[in-house]
Amino acid sequence: MYLRPDGTRWIFVSYLALLVWAPVPLGSNRSWAWALLALWVLALALWWLAGFIRGKYPYPSVLREAWPMLLCGLLWLGYVWLQLLPLPVEFLACSRRRRPGGTSRQPHPPWWSRHR
Numbered sequence: 001m002y003l004r005p006d007g008t009r010w011i012f013v014s015y016l017a018l019l020v021w022a023p024v025p026l027g028s029n030r031s032w033a034w035a036l037l038a039l040w041v042l043a044l045a046l047w048w049l050a051g052f053i054r055g056k057y058p059y060p061s062v063l064r065e066a067w068p069m070l071l072c073g074l075l076w077l078g079y080v081w082l083q084l085l086p087l088p089v090e091f092l093a094c095s096r097r098r099r100p101g102g103t104s105r106q107p108h109p110p111w112w113s114r115h116r
Contacts, residue, residue, distance in 0.1 A: 007056050011048055018044070 018040050051057040063070070 007051055008048065011044055014040075014044055014047075 018037070022037060048057060052059070
């Protein structure tokens with residue numbers, strides 16, 4: 001029985017080429033190579049997404065069944081993004097602990113720098 005290819009064959013071939021090229025010594029230990037790998041992965045993801053939106057590629061059942069894990073990943077990304085937001089100055093001023101007498105605690109004892 002012959003199944004008509006759905007167009008994802010070239011995406012898969014490009015992904016395999018990425019897996020072959022990534023461990024090459026100069027293929028993955030320079031900043032320009034990291035950027036190229038990231039752009040390559042982005043291009044593959046956008047290629048699949050564009051075909052999916054246009055209806056050329058079917059919705060894999062794996063994604064449908066893995067929604068809890070995808071939700072956990074999205075929640076984790078939201079948590080990391082939330083840590084990038086700066087806190088309001090008023091919140092920081094209220095949350096700073098003050099010692100009695102107005103003295104601040106030093107990060108290291110005074111003798112720390114003499115013994116290093």
